[in-house]
Amino acid sequence: AQKVTQAQTEISVVEKEDVTLDCVYETRDTTYYLFWYKQPPSGELVFLIRRNSFDEQNEISGRYSWNFQKSTSSFNFTITASQVVDSAVYFCALSEAPPASGTYKYIFGTGTRLKVLA
Amino acid sequence: DVKVTQSSRYLVKRTGEKVFLECVQDMDHENMFWYRQDPGLGLRLIYFSYDVKMKEKGDIPEGYSVSREKKERFSLILESASTNQTSMYLCASTLEAGSTDTQYFGPGTRLTVL
Numbered sequence: 001a002q003k004v005t006q007a008q009t010e011i012s013v014v015e016k017e018d019v020t021l022d023c024v025y026e027t028r029d030t031t032y033y034l035f036w037y038k039q040p041p042s043g044e045l046v047f048l049i050r051r052n053s054f055d056e057q058n059e060i061s062g063r064y065s066w067n068f069q070k071s072t073s074s075f076n077f078t079i080t081a082s083q084v085v086d087s088a089v090y091f092c093a094l095s096e097a098p099p100a101s102g103t104y105k106y107i108f109g110t111g112t113r114l115k116v117l118a
Numbered sequence: 119d120v121k122v123t124q125s126s127r128y129l130v131k132r133t134g135e136k137v138f139l140e141c142v143q144d145m146d147h148e149n150m151f152w153y154r155q156d157p158g159l160g161l162r163l164i165y166f167s168y169d170v171k172m173k174e175k176g177d178i179p180e181g182y183s184v185s186r187e188k189k190e191r192f193s194l195i196l197e198s199a200s201t202n203q204t205s206m207y208l209c210a211s212t213l214e215a216g217s218t219d220t221q222y223f224g225p226g227t228r229l230t231v232l
Contacts, residue, residue, distance in 0.1 A: 009158075035220065043127075045208065045223040091160065093221075105176060106151075106221060110160035 002027050004094050006109035013082050014117050021077045021112045023092030029053075034075045035093040036066065039111070045091065051075065082116045089113045121145070122224035124209050130230045137196040139227050141209030148214055150192035151221065152176075152184065155206040167192055199231045 003026040013019045025034065036048040049059060051068055059066045063080045079086055092109040125140035141150065149168050153161040153176075163176030165184040173184050181203060185193045192211075196203055207227045212219035 006160075037223075043206070043226040043228075045210075045221075047220050047222070050220050105163055105166065108153075108161040110158060 002094055002096065002107045004092050004107050004109035006090075006092055006112050008112045009110075010113040010115070012115040012117060015084060016081050018078060018080050019082050019114065019116075021079075021090050021092075021114065023075045023077065023109060025073050025075065025092070025094045027073075027094060027096060029096040032094060032096045034068065035095070035106075036075075036077050037091045037093065039089040039091065041088070048077075079114075082114075084116050084118050087114060087116045122209060122211055122222050124207075124224040124227050126227050127225060128228050128230075130232065131196075131199050132232055133200060135196075135199050135231075137199050137229065137231075139194040139196075139207055139209075139229070141192045141194070141211075141224055142190050143192075143211040143222070144190065145211070145213070145222075146189065147211035147222075148189075149212045149219075150186065151210040151212075152182075152192065152194045153208045153210065154178070155208055155226070161208065164194065199229075201231050203229065204231045205229060 005024045032053045034051045037045040038048055039045045049066055056068050065078045067076045089111045091111045093106050095106045122143045131137050151166040152164045155161050162178050164178055164182050165173055165176050167173045167186040170186055170189050183195045209224040210221040212221050
């Protein structure tokens with residue numbers, strides 16, 4: 001069965017520290033997609049990254065980087081030199097390629113609340 | 119930019135009331151979703167729709183129904199609201215049916231049932 005685990009419920013760091021948010025997933029499919037979303041205090045989930053199961057290259061976007069390792073079923077997210085504006089809840093999500101019936105869904109982790117202190 | 123809007127940011131209703139939560143997207147997306155978000159439980163899928171008048175149950179459909187009469191609008195209905203339906207409700211949409219596109223979310227509706 002599909003499952004996404006974000007074991008870190010809450011993390012607090014001081015501004016300018018690096019922080020890594022963990023995401024471990026379970027799937028029996030060979031074709032799947034992984035996502036990270038940010039939910040700031042305003043409430044709206046903001047898309048950060050989408051990665052398919054065949055692309056294990058690490059991704060860097062500014063202060064954000066993602067490490068995808070199929071061997072450990074992990075898709076971890078690192079923020080370098082954190083800022084107060086990074087304070088939010090971060091969700092990892094998994095979606096498999098649709099089965100023959102055409103239906104599919106996304107599975108979200110329980111989220112990690114990141115607090116960056118000035 | 120894709121825009122997903124929800125009819126209310128905050129809503130307070132009484133037990134037993136019929137509640138309508140509206141979601142509208144402006145980018146001609148095929149798929150629309152309703153989730154509820156509760157502390158420690160993350161996002162749980164209530165219903166989704168991959169076409170007009172089509173709907174599929176998610177993980178927690180009990181106590182809810184949905185309506186999709188037009189492509190851009192997806193409504194979540196609580197037939198008889200109960201206190202355990204107090205939650206944050208999030209609507210999302212994706213472009214193509216049968217794909218794993220990025221989901222675009224609305225700002226959420228925080229519903230309190232008294």
